[in-house]
Each structure stands twice: as C-alpha cells, then as structure tokens.
Amino acid sequence: MAFIFVxxxxxxxxxxxxxxxxxxxxxxxxxxxxxEGLLANNSFIIRSIYEDFAPKVINYICQNxxxxxxxxxxxxxxxxxxxxxxxxxxxxxxxxxxxYFFLLCKRKWLNELKKSSGTVVTINEETTSIDDKTSExxxxxxxxxxxxxxxxxxFEKLGKACKDLLKTAFQTKSMEEVAQKLNVSYAxxxxxKSLCIGNLTKMxxxxxxxxxxxx
Amino acid sequence: xxxxxxxLFEDYLSGNLSHEELKAFELRLKADPxxxxxxxxxxxxxxxxxxKYKNEDELIxxxxxxxNISENYFNKNNSSNNRSLWWKVAAAACIxxxxxxxxxxxxxxxxxxEFANYQAISLxxxxxxxxxxxxxxxxxxxxxxxxxxxxxxxxxxxDDNNHELKLYRAISLIETENxxxxxxxxxxxxxxxxxxxxEAVWYKALSRLKQEKYQESAEILKTIPKEEAKYAEARxxxxxxx
Numbered sequence: 105m106a107f108i109f110v111x112x113x114x115x116x117x118x119x120x121x122x123x124x125x126x127x128x129x130x131x132x133x134x135x136x137x138x139x140e141g142l143l144a145n146n147s148f149i150i151r152s153i154y155e156d157f158a159p160k161v162i163n164y165i166c167q168n169x170x171x172x173x174x175x176x177x178x179x180x181x182x183x184x185x186x187x188x189x190x191x192x193x194x195x196x197x198x199x200x201x202x203x204y205f206f207l208l209c210k211r212k213w214l215n216e217l218k219k220s221s222g223t224v225v226t227i228n229e230e231t232t233s234i235d236d237k238t239s240e241x242x243x244x245x246x247x248x249x250x251x252x253x254x255x256x257x258x259f260e261k262l263g264k265a266c267k268d269l270l271k272t273a274f275q276t277k278s279m280e281e282v283a284q285k286l287n288v289s290y291a292x293x294x295x296x297k298s299l300c301i302g303n304l305t306k307m308x309x310x311x312x313x314x315x316x317x318x319x
Numbered sequence: 320x321x322x323x324x325x326x327l328f329e330d331y332l333s334g335n336l337s338h339e340e341l342k343a344f345e346l347r348l349k350a351d352p353x354x355x356x357x358x359x360x361x362x363x364x365x366x367x368x369x370x371k372y373k374n375e376d377e378l379i380x381x382x383x384x385x386x387n388i389s390e391n392y393f394n395k396n397n398s399s400n401n402r403s404l405w406w407k408v409a410a411a412a413c414i415x416x417x418x419x420x421x422x423x424x425x426x427x428x429x430x431x432x433e434f435a436n437y438q439a440i441s442l443x444x445x446x447x448x449x450x451x452x453x454x455x456x457x458x459x460x461x462x463x464x465x466x467x468x469x470x471x472x473x474x475x476x477x478d479d480n481n482h483e484l485k486l487y488r489a490i491s492l493i494e495t496e497n498x499x500x501x502x503x504x505x506x507x508x509x510x511x512x513x514x515x516x517x518e519a520v521w522y523k524a525l526s527r528l529k530q531e532k533y534q535e536s537a538e539i540l541k542t543i544p545k546e547e548a549k550y551a552e553a554r555x556x557x558x559x560x561x
Binding site for chain 1: 322328329330361366374381382386388
C-alpha cells in the first residue's frame with residue numbers, strides 16, 4: 105500500500121530534478137559541438153563546417169560584390185575569431201551554429217566592403233529574420249574581436265623591454281624562472297610585469313575605441 | 320592609477336597578499352569605483368595576455384590545420400565544378416547522339432524485322448490431337464520457318480480452307496524468301512471474305528518491304544480500311560515509307 109503514497113512524491117521529485125536539469129542545460133545549443141570541435145582542432149568537425157555551411161557564405165559574398173577568394177578569407181577569419189573566443193571566454197552557443205556563423209561572415213564582409221570602397225554597394229538583403237539569440241551571440245563575438253584587436257594594437261605600441269618581459273612572463277610558469285631567463289632580480293621582474301600591464305591598460309583606456317568595447 | 324596600485328593588482332591576482340592586505344584591497348574595490356574599474360581592466364588585460372601566450376601553440380596549429388582544410392575545400396570545389404562541367408558536356412553529347420539516332424531511325428528506311436512481330440502461335444490446344452500440327456507450331460515458334468512451312472503444306476493438303484494455317488505458311492515462306500509462293504497464298508486469302516483478309520494484305524505489304532520494294536509496299540498498305548485492326552500499324556509503316 106505504501107507505494108500509493110510514495111509514487112506522487114517520487115513524481116514530484118523527478119519533475120523537480122528534471123526542471124533543474126533543464127534550467128542549467130537550456131542555454132547550451134546542441135551545436136555547441138562545433139565550438140568544441142574547433143577548440144579541439146578536430147579536422148573532421150572543421151571539414152564538416154566547410155561542407156555544410158560554407159556554400160551559403162560563398163553564395164552570399166559572390167552575390168554581393170565579392171568572389172570565392174574573398175569568401176575563403178572571410179570564412180577563415182571568422183573561424184579563427186570563434187576559436188580565440190572559445191579559448192579565452194569559454195564560448196557557450198545558445199543558437200544554431202549555422203545562423204551564427206553565417207551572420208558573422210555576412211557582417212564581416214559588409215564591413216570590408218564599407219572599408220574598401222567609398223562607393224555605394226548594393227546589398228541583396230536576406231529576407232529571413234535573425235532571431236535575438238543569434239544576433240546577441242554574433243555581437244558578443246564581434247565585441248570580442250574588437251577587444252582583441254585593441255589589445256593587440258596597444259601591445260605592439262609598448263616598448264621592446266615591456267613586450268619581451270610580458271611575453272616571457274606569460275610563457276613561463278613562475279616569475280622566478282622569468283627573472284632567471286631575463287637575468288634580472290625576482291623583485292624587479294614582478295614589479296616590471298605589473299607596471300608594463302598597468303601601462304598597457306592606460307593606453308587601452310585612452311584609445312578612442314575603448315569606450316565602445318569596454319569589457 | 321599609481322604604480323603602487325598596479326603592483327597591488329598584480330599581487331592580488333597572483334595571491335601574494337597577506338590576509339589583512341587582502342581585506343583592505345577588497346574593501347577598497349567596493350568603496351572606490353575608479354580603483355575597481357582600473358582593476359577590472361588590469362585583470363582583463365592580464366587575462367588577454369595570458370591567453371595570447373599560453374595558448375599560442377594551439378592557435379598556431381589550429382590556423383595551420385584550418386588553412387589546409389580551407390585550401391582543400393576551395394580547390395576541391397573548383398575541380399568538382401570542372402568535373403561537373405565535364406559531366407554536363409558528356410551528358411550533352413549523349414543527348415545529341417540519341418537525338419541523332421532517333422532522327423536517323425525516323426528518316427531511314429523501315430525494316431521488315433521492325434514490323435513483322437507476330438506472337439508465338441498456338442494451334443494444338445484447339446482440339447484434334449494432331450502430331451503434325453504440334454510439330455508445325457513448334458518449328459514456327461522456334462523460328463525454323465523452312466521446317467514449319469513443310470508441315471503447314473502437308474496439313475493444308477487435307478484442310479484446304481484453313482485460312483489461319485495458310486497465313487502462317489505464307490509468313491514462313493516470306494521468312495524463307497519464297498516471296499512468289501507466299502504472295503500467291505496471301506492473295507488467295509485477301510480475295511476471300513475470311514477474317515484474315517486484311518492480315519493477308521498486311522503481310523503482303525511486309526513481303527514487299529522485305530524485298531525493299533518500298534513504293535509497292537506503301538500502295539498495298541493504303542488498301543487497308545480504317546476500320547481494320549491492322550490500320551494503325553499500317554499507318555505507322557506508311558508514315559515511315561513516305
């Protein structure tokens with residue numbers, strides 16, 4: 105007789121567990137496997153991205169003042185930035201990869217058109233609407249790309265001593281090793297590292313681009 | 320920010336602050352927004368540099384792999400375009416060939432074999448257990464027309480009015496190129512009021528066709544009236560002959 109009372113309680117319990125599971129899981133799209141495949145440098149996944157999603161991009165670019173070579177470059181750049189973002193920011197995809205990837209390629213191409221020519225270009229706009237999630241994901245990736253560009257530009261502007269020290273500092277496990285490698289004292293190496301990074305943050309903050317892309 | 324602040328940031332991030340220093344640092348983060356912003360940016364920048372150099376090798380090998388796959392994909396696609404072009408050319412050639420053959424056949428002279436498509440005959444089931452009839456049937460169906468003709472002749476000696484058998488004998492004679500005898504029999508049938516009257520006319524036309532007397536064949540075909548079963552086939556052959 106006991107099971108008559110136990111069953112509803114068990115049901116409730118499982119419903120609750122299921123809900124919690126869905127709440128934590130709902131944001132990750134099954135297409136996350138593409139992100140993981142890129143991150144793992146999985147040739148099989150990368151090839152399938154080309155096979156399945158490149159034709160649409162090539163078609164779009166060819167119809168909008170571009171050619172196959174341009175499409176090849178755009179696709180490569182977009183995949184590299186997705187890889188970097190996944191490496192750095194633990195990218196979690198909440199929308200289909202197809203739409204996200206196409207949107208990124210499309211916007212990158214439109215930006216290049218804007219940059220390369222002052223002339224008016226005619227764009228065959230897609231009639232399919234882009235949902236908010238895809239748009240958000242693409243924006244996050246674009247923001248990451250701009251931040252990355254700004255960091256790199258400013259890093260290149262640092263003096264050679266700072267660049268060398270930072271490079272060694274982040275490639276080497278401990279600051280003791282860094283000091284040894286650069287033949288300076290441990291205290292100096294630590295101090296120099298923080299000042300060089302501080303200097304870099306100043307330059308980044310002063311850049312006109314910074315306000316747009318503040319992390 | 321002062322240099323000391325950056326040193327503090329670094330000590331905090333690398334876990335080099337004492338318990339009291341840590342407490343003071345966290346209090347200041349809450350109280351001083353400028354300090355807090357500067358720290359966030361420092362952390363972000365440090366994180367960026369860490370990613371840039373720590374994962375440099377992975378990025379390099381990813382870029383290399385990506386480049387290969389990309390080159391492969393774009394080249395293969397090009398060559399597959401070429402390949403599909405070849406397929407298109409080959410397909411077009413095939414279509415031309417078939418169209419050519421079709422017209423060639425349409426405008427070329429029709430052949431006897433094309434139109435003389437009689438079914439296998441079945442004579443024995445219709446009653447009398449006639450061994451001769453069975454042999455004739457077998458020979459005819461096997462395409463042994465000379466043999467079949469002899470059997471038909473023999474049977475017809477006793478059964479002079481069997482127009483069906485006469486027709487088969489005539490066909491056997493056409494097959495063995497005894498046209499005179501064949502047409503003699505066919506005329507005999509077509510001059511009667513037999514149900515095989517126009518069958519006979521049809522086979523006479525085929526006899527002329529086999530002899531490559533196309534004009535004569537056509538003239539004979541024209542005598543088949545519209546109502547007759549053979550009319551449609553006769554029309555078809557006539558179209559080709561004219």
